[in-house]
Amino acid sequence: MQKIINPSPSHTSQSSHSFVLTRDEGEIIQLLRQYDQISRTDIARMTGWSRAKISLEMDLLIKKGLVKEMGEGISEGGRKPRLLSINDGLGFLVGVDIGATSIDLALSDVRGKILHRKSEPADVRESPDLVLGRCCELICEMLAAQSAHPDKILGIGVGVPGPVEFSKGMLVAPPLMPLWERYPIRDFFRKTFRSAFVVVDNDVNIMALAELREGDGRGLDHFIFIKIGTGIGCGIVSNGKIHRGADGSAGDIGHICVDKNGPVCRCGNLGCLEAVTAGPAIAEYAANAARDGSSSILAKKMENNGGKLSTEDVGAAMREGDRKALEIIQYSGRIIGETLASLVNFFNPSYIFFGGGVTNLGNQLLSSIRQAVLNRSLPLATRHLVIDYSSMGPDAGVIGAICLAKDHLFIVVN
């Protein structure tokens, strides 16, 4: 029997630098993670174990180098207690968030504290060798700033914008990045970082994980995170765990049919949610409005941009008071909200977080979504439902990637 703290099925390639713990050690590590610094007395109170047992376990963990003694805590009468913490000198974790048009990376200590960040434009349609090679270079740059060797990387969490077969760490039929089909991402990283385990997940799943571990999703059992950008996807948390589904494709809501006579989607079907409402659709509706004379503001923007319009332009036009831009955003929000209403009835989340590029369209989009959800969901399912933008903004991905690595750092064996 093997289980992973904050677990999911097994899937780190060879679990190279996952640390294997007994169940009791696992429990202590869990407490140290939860409280960061904690005394033996605290642990005794929380576990109900004897002082002798705790001393024994602690000495072993300190000897293994996993735990270290910190300063003294506040006395509750008598000697000041010595505080214990996970040893942040163990090594480093890396978070890699690969987006359609950018890569975001972070280097953290084993407690998840971020030490360095790197971001740059990238094109995910390129070959994986190129994109991942650049990621490795950037990781080495961050390591150099710490004067550390690549072997000090213990684990790497990677988010990618496509469906992932989680147990294998591979993309399966990714529409945005066909060259990545079943590419061995883990092996690529492990050529440079030989001590590291590598865990790969879908980009929206790691955003949901970021909210669950570090954001407003802490303590929530059931929520969803929706990313609206070039496409639309969602990360799902059920009973406090990421729900990936039977084939790892859970959350692929961009291809739910919202209009049987709608436009052709890149997946080949008609009227998929993302074909009708995501970034490119919004830009296209705006371009049509510019061309057919129904919005002079959009027409002017298009002219200034050399015949193109982006979702940012649509947002700007709305803020300048353009009626057509507002209508387009409201339409998109309403259709997204109607689709979510079905999912709210089915899943009954307590929170729906929104992230991704299109969220810069602001409150108009959100209020249209809210209104449609409340109109069509059951009252019982919406009485405590919060619908809001993720307060993590564009950092959700890379924070989630670090959390993913952190979740797999320790393995508990019975």
Next chain:
Amino acid sequence: MQKIINPSPSHTSQSSHSFVLTRDEGEIIQLLRQYDQISRTDIARMTGWSRAKISLEMDLLIKKGLVKEMGEGISEGGRKPRLLSINDGLGFLVGVDIGATSIDLALSDVRGKILHRKSEPADVRESPDLVLGRCCELICEMLAAQSAHPDKILGIGVGVPGPVEFSKGMLVAPPLMPLWERYPIRDFFRKTFRSAFVVVDNDVNIMALAELREGDGRGLDHFIFIKIGTGIGCGIVSNGKIHRGADGSAGDIGHICVDKNGPVCRCGNLGCLEAVTAGPAIAEYAANAARDGSSSILAKKMENNGGKLSTEDVGAAMREGDRKALEIIQYSGRIIGETLASLVNFFNPSYIFFGGGVTNLGNQLLSSIRQAVLNRSLPLATRHLVIDYSSMGPDAGVIGAICLAKDHLFIVVN
């Protein structure tokens, strides 16, 4: 820290006859449940514990009366091992499945082996006192057949056809049974069965639980169970656990909008899935076909039934070759399937089980559902998806109610 074996949040009223176990005892009980009869050597192999520790734990469990020694197992060389089992003399569990028009009850031993069954018609629109009072009488009859006192009932699992606030064991705004709104079901049972804990859940959740513990859902991490009858609801399993959602209303898919201009639903909205496709809708389409002359077979059946048609009549007409009846069933299946396609994209289950009265419409319904799901879901989400009737038939509810009680019999405290 308190957790329940095969758990969910806490919710047995006062956990009267839940047995409180240490973590190690919990692990042994889990193994005894899994393998029914098992030797100390088997437990040593599976836990990695020493023989001394296992002997100590076992002696305590036997002393508490929770475990008993059975006959001898097969020798692997040397002395024949003595087999151990959970003590089935501890007491009894009860499963109560309250449907819209019937009650189904079962009495089992603590291992979940069903000893007696009772079923009879009932009308859930009646007062809860009346319906639950009758349940208590039937339970006492089953106990009498075992010459046992009501205090020997350790736990009662109850399924009800409406949304349940699981932590309180109460129905919230149940459309079928308004008199049950926030009625204290637990307290009612505990007046007669003073030693019993009572756990109340939605009827479709317990059907999903039955599949998860005892049916084709064993070993599956992610599946859904859909009941089609007077209404449509679904039970959801995520990561091997029942997903009840933030307010306990998860799975209420009957009120997903499938036609904005559709008929008025009993919830007040237009075009809800169940208003368009469930039993009453099918019967109404058939009655229309009988009246407007498009089906002579349905017209004849309606005449013979005194002006009424049931879903059974529609099924019979279809089997007699009636084209219109077939069309009605196919239409219902297609709309259900299109709705499920969205949920499959979102949730990515590996299995969709169907149960409930309408399932007697047979394979035509199922194949229409299948076709619509495969047409509109992503290939990755359907490559291993099985869509089939539950092989438990009408027993799923009562078996699930027993499983619910069994899940709460032992509580593990750290």
